[in-house]
């Protein structure tokens with residue numbers, strides 16, 4: 338077990354975890370049978386930590402994320418944020434789905450402002466200024482007046498990201514946010530999400546099936562297996578930034594490959610387990 342809590346702006350050894358997941362399981366009914374999708378999950382996530390969750394399809398990653406968001410309730414166990422048990426969705430947690438949640442009849446600017454309209458308060462001019470700030474942060478200033486139909490996949494992801502960020506959630510929950518994007522767009526968005534995370538000091542829980550992405554972004558990587566368990570947590574102490582020139586250094590490169598290999602072996606072992614069971 339390589340579990341560690343204090344990394345890169347994370348919590349100190351004596352500090353409380355920002356998010357505390359204790360004995361959390363989730364059952365669903367499938368063909369009249371109860372199936373356990375998340376199985377006795379125990380995980381502490383520190384303030385300003387970037388936690389990436391990987392694992393084979395069907396290992397319960399999305400379900401775990403939805404429980405942290407408050408969209409699903411655990412069957413057993415509890416999830417606390419800042420010491421308080423969560424009872425449903427809250428403004429402290431912003432979830433970004435794979436699908437975009439943009440309204441087609443509103444421009445980028447109007448979509449991002451919508452996030453603030455939901456939140457209420459503040460006047461129109463202030464909202465606009467704030468919306469522009471976050472649109473700029475995701476590198477979409479040049480397209481503020483475009484409609485979703487005029488945007489590429491990458492631009493839509495950026496707009497959705499701005500729409501959530503503008504509400505300043507302390508915790509960002511991202512479920513495969515960059516899936517199916519071309520590699521160049523993905524690389525740009527990796528740089529941007531890292532920059533935003535460093536600037537805004539959010540806590541990020543990021544689900545992906547891509548191990549390169551996991552190693553590039555994370556402070557820690559939690560691996561889930563087909564049985565719905567967190568089988569292992571890897572600490573990622575690769576120096577940041579993990580883009581640009583740093584990546585070309587032999588030591589960095591070797592450590593990157595080594596960690597990816599270790600995580601891959603754990604993912605494979607977890608997927609294989611299910612193959613024997615089923």
Ligand SMILES: Nc1ncnc2c1ncn2[C@@H]1O[C@H](COP(=O)(O)OP(=O)(O)O)[C@@H](O)[C@H]1O
Pocket residue numbers: 365366367374392393394395396397398399400401
């Ligand atoms: N609302 C639901 N009702 C029944 N089964 C569900 C529901 N949501 C997810 N599942 C099942 O739970 C398992 C894990 O799903 P999910 O959390 O989406 O896994 P992952 O994101 O790791 O691919 C899958 O077998 C899926 O079919």
Ligand SMILES: [Mg+2]
Pocket residue numbers: 398399400
């Ligand atoms: Mg999923």
